[in-house]
Amino acid sequence: MEIKLSGVGKRYNREWIFRNVDFTFISGNKYAVTGSNGSGKSTLLQVIAGSMMNNEGVIEYFNLESKKNIPSDEFYNNIAVVAPYLELIEEMTAIEMIQFHRTFKQFLNSDEEILKTISLYEARNKQIRYYSSGMKQRLKLGLSFFCNTKILLLDEPCTNLDVSGIELYLSLIQHHTNHKLVIVCSNDKTEYDFCKEVIAIDKYK
Numbered sequence: 001m002e003i004k005l006s007g008v009g010k011r012y013n014r015e016w017i018f019r020n021v022d023f024t025f026i027s028g029n030k031y032a033v034t035g036s037n038g039s040g041k042s043t044l045l046q047v048i049a050g051s052m053m054n055n056e057g058v059i060e061y062f063n064l065e066s067k068k069n070i071p072s073d074e075f076y077n078n079i080a081v082v083a084p085y086l087e088l089i090e091e092m093t094a095i096e097m098i099q100f101h102r103t104f105k106q107f108l109n110s111d112e113e114i115l116k117t118i119s120l121y122e123a124r125n126k127q128i129r130y131y132s133s134g135m136k137q138r139l140k141l142g143l144s145f146f147c148n149t150k151i152l153l154l155d156e157p158c159t160n161l162d163v164s165g166i167e168l169y170l171s172l173i174q175h176h177t178n179h180k181l182v183i184v185c186s187n188d189k190t191e192y193d194f195c196k197e198v199i200a201i202d203k204y205k
Helices: 041-049 072-078 094-101 111-117 133-145 163-176
Strands: 002-012 015-026 030-034 056-063 068-070 079-082 151-155 181-185 197-200
Touching: 002 041, 015 041, 015 056, 015 181, 030 041, 041 079, 041 151, 041 181, 056 072, 068 072, 072 079, 079 133, 094 111, 094 133, 111 133, 133 151, 133 163
Parallel strands: 030 181, 030 197, 079 151, 151 181
Antiparallel strands: 002 015, 002 056, 056 068
16 A cells, blocks of 8 residues: 655644645555644644545555555555544443444454453453554554554554554554554654654654
């Protein structure tokens, strides 16, 4: 999978958040997007994901295996996202949430395997509304890392995690992302220290 950004820019009203972003992301590699608070890291990730439109430039999605372009309105099938602004359905239990996600995404492991890996098996039948913020973040990680997609987009993935939660995150990165394209938006080096390339969004103003 390849994502190519050519002269991409995003603005709110008359203020440009970033401009002239030229970059190519390729499967099998891990990238970090860094920058000060409010610099546009999350906005760039949402533009890449196709959940937010860019105001200038072109984004191309290319399947390296089939050697075909992917239409932007079909790209969502290839991505999994972890982000603070993505909400869980709190009336559901963890196991119901995984089963709900199975209706539109394929998973690589069983419900039991996923829940045990993210240390939520004992709480699998508890409504998510009663989870701590750290437990909710673990569930978000499980829903994304075990999803059979080629691209993983991570926005501040260790939000609300304790030491064991951060260790879980790093273990998931090590064991479940070998052939994926991974993009991490963060200011915390712990979350992206494994990335080979770092993009400073502040340069694109």
